[in-house]
Amino acid sequence: MTEPLLSIDHVSVVRDGRPMLDDISLTIPEGRHTAILGRNGAGKSTLVKLITRQLYPTGGQGAVRIFGQTQWNVFELRSLLGVVSPAIQTDYAGEEALEVFDAVVSGFFAARGVWNHAVTEAMRQASREALERMGVTHLIGRQMATLSTGEARRVLIARALVHRPRALLLDEPCAGLDPATRRQFLEALRDVARSGVTLVLVTHHVEEILPEIDHLVLLRDAQVLSDGPKSDLLTGPVLSDLFGMPTTVERRGDWSWAHLD
Numbered sequence: 001m002t003e004p005l006l007s008i009d010h011v012s013v014v015r016d017g018r019p020m021l022d023d024i025s026l027t028i029p030e031g032r033h034t035a036i037l038g039r040n041g042a043g044k045s046t047l048v049k050l051i052t053r054q055l056y057p058t059g060g061q062g063a064v065r066i067f068g069q070t071q072w073n074v075f076e077l078r079s080l081l082g083v084v085s086p087a088i089q090t091d092y093a094g095e096e097a098l099e100v101f102d103a104v105v106s107g108f109f110a111a112r113g114v115w116n117h118a119v120t121e122a123m124r125q126a127s128r129e130a131l132e133r134m135g136v137t138h139l140i141g142r143q144m145a146t147l148s149t150g151e152a153r154r155v156l157i158a159r160a161l162v163h164r165p166r167a168l169l170l171d172e173p174c175a176g177l178d179p180a181t182r183r184q185f186l187e188a189l190r191d192v193a194r195s196g197v198t199l200v201l202v203t204h205h206v207e208e209i210l211p212e213i214d215h216l217v218l219l220r221d222a223q224v225l226s227d228g229p230k231s232d233l234l235t236g237p238v239l240s241d242l243f244g245m246p247t248t249v250e251r252r253g254d255w256s257w258a259h260l261d
């Protein structure tokens with residue numbers, strides 16, 4: 001049997017005496033697209049950083065297993081995961097001299113530019129395909145720093161997918177997108193979800209939960225409030241509890257919306 005993408009057992013992360021994650025246990029199997037939903041400050045990004053090894057459990061307590069392993073060479077781990085977060089986008093927005101195609105190719109080297117790495121024709125081909133998949137080949141030749149938020153987001157997803165990772169971690173992937181761009185972007189992510197990469201989507205917004213995602217982890221106040229099938233958890237009473245406000249859930253086709261009453 002394949003090891004889970006993520007298995008966390010009694011893990012806490014504490015900063016300045018305050019828990020960012022408080023004794024959480026959680027398993028995300030590979031192949032199960034999962035959304036992590038919660039209010040601002042609930043601990044969502046902290047959870048992503050535990051997976052990417054930017055953070056470790058406080059005091060060495062508890063275990064974080066990624067694909068069954070607790071110890072990872074960070075470069076090896078990055079070859080299995082694609083990550084897109086607002087922090088990564090901010091980093092790229094400052095890259096005056098970095099061209100779009102090079103930014104995508106650099107995904108092979110877990111670097112921000114190609115520098116003196118040996119770029120093969122196969123890497124170039126894969127980069128073209130990843131840009132095509134995200135519908136942004138027309139941006140080749142532009143500098144990353146000149147792209148709009150939506151354009152840069154698609155290029156960064158292409159970069160995250162270029163080396164064919166087993167999982168794609170998306171932290172607030174729709175932040176800053178207008179409603180129409182967001183919908184187009186989510187449709188592109190649906191194709192990614194259907195291609196066999198496991199998606200872990202971190203969001204505050206119920207309407208960003210793709211139809212392909214059928215499992216939710218609800219975080220509240222640094223703890224896992226619930227972890228279960230979307231059909232059980234996307235309900236008014238559960239989300240009212242999560243958001244701390246009376247909430248109704250509306251379904252339209254395969255998508256859902258949450259409204260504060």
Ligand SMILES: Nc1ncnc2c1ncn2[C@@H]1O[C@H](COP(=O)(O)OP(=O)(O)OP(=O)(O)O)[C@@H](O)[C@H]1O
Nearest residue numbers: 015016019020038039040041042043044045046047
């Ligand atoms: N470097 C830090 N030092 C101290 N506290 C931090 C640090 N980073 C995050 N926190 C705190 O940890 C808690 C969880 O933060 P986290 O960024 O994981 O939340 P989040 O659910 O991703 O929030 P948001 O939706 O606003 O991005 C918050 O209370 C935050 O203030």
